[in-house]
Amino acid sequence: MKQIVIISGKGGTGKTVLTASFAALATNKVMVDCDVDAADLHLLLQPEIKERHEFRSGVTAMIDKELCQECGECISVCRFDAISENFIVDPISCEGCTICSYVCPAGAITLEENISGEWFISDTKYGPLVHAKLGIAEENSGKLVSVVRQKAKEIAEKENLDYVIIDGPPGIGCPVIASLSNVDLAMIVTEPTLSGIHDMERVAKVSKHFGIPTKVVINKFDINPENSEDIKRICQKEDIEVLAHLPFSQRVSESIVQGIPLVEFCNDRIVEDISLLWERIR
Ligand code: SF4
Ligand code: SF4
Numbered sequence: 001m002k003q004i005v006i007i008s009g010k011g012g013t014g015k016t017v018l019t020a021s022f023a024a025l026a027t028n029k030v031m032v033d034c035d036v037d038a039a040d041l042h043l044l045l046q047p048e049i050k051e052r053h054e055f056r057s058g059v060t061a062m063i064d065k066e067l068c069q070e071c072g073e074c075i076s077v078c079r080f081d082a083i084s085e086n087f088i089v090d091p092i093s094c095e096g097c098t099i100c101s102y103v104c105p106a107g108a109i110t111l112e113e114n115i116s117g118e119w120f121i122s123d124t125k126y127g128p129l130v131h132a133k134l135g136i137a138e139e140n141s142g143k144l145v146s147v148v149r150q151k152a153k154e155i156a157e158k159e160n161l162d163y164v165i166i167d168g169p170p171g172i173g174c175p176v177i178a179s180l181s182n183v184d185l186a187m188i189v190t191e192p193t194l195s196g197i198h199d200m201e202r203v204a205k206v207s208k209h210f211g212i213p214t215k216v217v218i219n220k221f222d223i224n225p226e227n228s229e230d231i232k233r234i235c236q237k238e239d240i241e242v243l244a245h246l247p248f249s250q251r252v253s254e255s256i257v258q259g260i261p262l263v264e265f266c267n268d269r270i271v272e273d274i275s276l277l278w279e280r281i282r
Contacts, residue, residue, distance in 0.1 A: 001156045003183040004281065005034070007168035007176060007207070008190065009199030014219040015189045017252055018274065019167040020044035020261040023126040025278045029163035031124070032152040033131040034145045034179040036117070041167045044261050047122030047129045055119055055132065055144050059096040059111035061089045067108035074100035074109060114138070119148050121155070126261075128155055142174030149178070172206045180207055185281065186214045187243065192227030200231065204240060214240055217277065221245035244277040246270055 006022075008015045016035070023031050023045060033041035061082070063074070068087050075083045078100055082093035101109040119132035130152040132144050149166065156164050168179040168186075180186055186207040190200035200216065207214040216235050221228040228245065235242050247270055255265035263271050 001153075001161060001164065002185070003153070003164040003166065004185045004187065005166040005168045005179050005183045006187050006189060007179065007203055008170055008188060009172065009201075009203035010195060011038075011170040013189045013191045013196060014246070014252065015170075016041050016044065016167055017256065017262055018187075018189055018217070018219075018277075019165060021263040021271075021274045022165050022278055022281075023124070023129075024261040024263050025275060026163055026165060026282075028161050029127055029165050030152045030155045030159075030161055031127065031129045032148050032164060032166045033129065034148060034166055034175065035169040036132045036134045036141050036144045036148070036175065037169065039131055039133060042122070042129070042131055043259055044256070045124040045126060045129055046259060047120070047124045047131070049120045049122045051121040053119050054115050055117040055134070055147065056113045057116040057138070057143055058114045059098065060091045060094045060114055061096070061098075061100050062110050062112050063087050063089055064108045064110070067106045069106045069108070071105060073103045073105065077103050117144055119144065119151070121151065127161075128152075128159075130155065141169070142178040145169065145175045145178035146181075149181075172202050176203065176206065177210075180210055180212055183212055186212045187281070188214065188216045188240075189219050190216060190231060191220050192218060192224040192231060194227070197227060197231055197234065201234060204238060208238070208240075215243045216240055217243050218245045220248040222247050243280055244273055246273050246277075 006019050033039045082090050116138040117134040122129045130148045132148050169175040190196045249270040251266045255262045
């Protein structure tokens with residue numbers, strides 16, 4: 001079983017469009033959406049949720065008014081001003097540092113686990129999809145990425161699948177690092193804009209730092225051929241293979257609006273190029 005992550009360093013480069021197309025082209029695979037802060041692969045794969053699980057992470061202080069002696073110790077030690085004058089914890093401000101529970105002389109403070117989001121196992125016409133939804137303003141997306149990846153790996157092993165195809169999150173932070181761990185290939189989708197080049201370089205550094213085989217796809221290469229040449233030069237210097245150059249196509253946004261993977265939506269040249277790209281990855 002091989003694990004392939006599609007990353008970009010920034011949002012909007014066409015990462016999810018490619019992942020959904022690979023989902024339609026590949027046989028015997030499980031898909032994972034690791035962009036848990038702003039999941040969107042489900043919009044193209046139209047999943048039917050089979051299992052729904054709570055994601056718990058971090059703690060919030062709770063004060064038992066019956067036990068509280070109103071001494072004010074907790075208010076004075078809370079560095080986040082999370083406890084009001086009438087001894088109520090504001091769950092948004094509470095960082096779960098736990099210090100208030102140590103100083104409370106009455107044992108009135110407990111720490112409750114937060115429900116920070118949900119993760120799902122779904123059926124799609126292309127195979128199983130493991131995906132998640134982090135709650136608004138919740139943290140620990142890296143931990144949730146690890147949860148969905150582990151679940152997808154278990155499904156792949158149990159069902160003897162050949163591939164785990166991972167739609168990675170944007171950026172270079174904790175969720176990206178969690179998406180990269182132990183993969184067989186990181187495919188960076190970039191576009192020929194200055195920010196696209198900059199973010200490709202950043203995420204390539206992260207990927208190479210972890211010793212992961214890293215390749216690049218230049219999406220919409222024809223919107224700025226000069227910048228596309230720059231990307232090729234950078235990749236050559238960094239010893240990163242450019243796997244494909246995909247042309248701009250108006251059909252991409254139309255397929256997203258229709259909620260259909262691009263390779264099933266039209267027969268334009270880009271579809272041929274994506275099919276060849278998948279063959280190369282295989
Ligand atoms: S857990 Fe920390 S942040 Fe939350 S109320 Fe207690 S002292 Fe404040
Ligand atoms: S430290 Fe404990 S007893 Fe004192 S005000 Fe806070 S919750 Fe009440």
